[in-house]
Amino acid sequence: MIRRLVLVVLIFFHFLAFSQSDEISLVSWNIQDFGRTKNTGELNEIAEIVRDVDILAIQEVVAGYGGAQAVAKLTDLLNRKGAKWDYVISDPTNSPKYVTERYAIVWKTKNIKIKNRGWLISELDSLVDREPFLLDLYVEGKKFTLVNFHSRPYNKDPESEIIAISNFVIDSLETPMIIAGDFNVEEKMPVFDYLKDNGYKAAVSNAKTTLKRQCDSNDYLNYPIDNIFYSQDIYKTEGKVIDFVRFCEELKRARKLSDHLPVLLKFRINWKAH
Template sequence: MLKKIAILFLLFFHCFTFSQETKISLISWNIKDFGKTKNNKELNEIAEIVKDTDILAIQEVVAGYGGAQAVAKLTDILNRKGAKWDYVISNPTNSPKYVSERYAFVWKTKDIKIKNRGWLISELDSLIDREPFLLDFYVDDKQFTVVDYHSRPFNRDPESEIKALSKFIIDSLKTPVLIAGDFNVDEKMPIFNTLKKSGYRTAITNQKTTLKRRCNRSNHLNHAIDNIFYSRDIRQIEGGVIDFIRFCDQLEKARKLSDHLPVFLRFSLKN
């Protein structure tokens, strides 16, 4: 009898502990040419799509005039939708001409804190065209790191970049890590085996994330190249793609926001 009571107590304690864990949601989104091409109406539509997340990682922020301003405007719009948000923007990446971009993070400040403004991973700027942007977040005094990354195009050997990024993350980062980005490579490909063998998992599998230019028999999706990888000390609660294209006749309008869909991960940090 005592043994049964002990088992029930342990089960109760485990469930209680799990229920007490802070749950965090992250959206990763390549928002095409995110800069002055986005008007206030489009920024408001983007805000409506992301407003329920805790952290937004953006790729393809314009490096020149307009990129930082668009992030600031988006944050201002989000601040008028019921929660307080903050943002950071990376410096332009050290990239070949016409390739340089910025990255951005936007997050709700109620439960999520930062202690620095993030940095581009300079150790990788000779190996990766758009070196990733790293920012440490804190929830309930627990630290985790999000790496924001946009690889070079599929026909320009993104695999060599992913190899270099995987090695750096495994060798250098000791906190729980999430890699949010547009990899231009399907997560099923062997180049990701190094991460997977180190315990990394993905928010989504076998889900296409890019938009076609036109619908083909009501199918508007193209390639499975956006994802969120997370380390073994992170517990996935839910992951998916936010498909904001309701009908094929809205595809052209939707592509003005982006030619990629947002990927989301809801997670907690393991004790």
């Protein structure tokens, strides 16, 4: 009887360990003006917010001096919190003047591996202001693809960019796919129908992610425009917005980190589909 009980316990912990290691967590975050404007204390606050996830996709990294350095410093701070992290940073986007930026992806190296440093999707250069950044990631040798994107503002036709990216992803890429970023368009809008018709789902729905400059009737949130879309071979276990503000009294301090909240997706991949 005791031997049987021990066996049951061992099997339980085996499957528990498997389920925990099999789950991947990703945060997508437009970190406003991510560069020299962020001091060490603010970078450490950002690191504390994301320390428990596996992958961080950052939009709005400064293209000039200070952007790459801020990503490196954030990674160094994360490395001091109990896990080993690495990062890649894109080339500056080929964009109109004052629109150029970089993307960054930071990840824990224990379970996530890479075989290249990623690239800006040049095929979309003429169709979008800031071409997306694509990185292939590997878990136990199996590949999935992350596309990191920051669209043009809501009043400058981000819809046409979303259509172009949707067409490219669906027509050109066959691995399990995640599209993370600041879309400047709400998830419920028809422009996302092509993705949804092809099996894509959103991490969050109608979840506000941008911060007002000041509280209005105890409300500091504006628009639900940041999200993570994932292909049908990916199973969501959790999706939410990480609200690091919480109280109106903290809004001014919080906005020193960013005017956007991060979006979290926890997921598993159905590798048998490939």
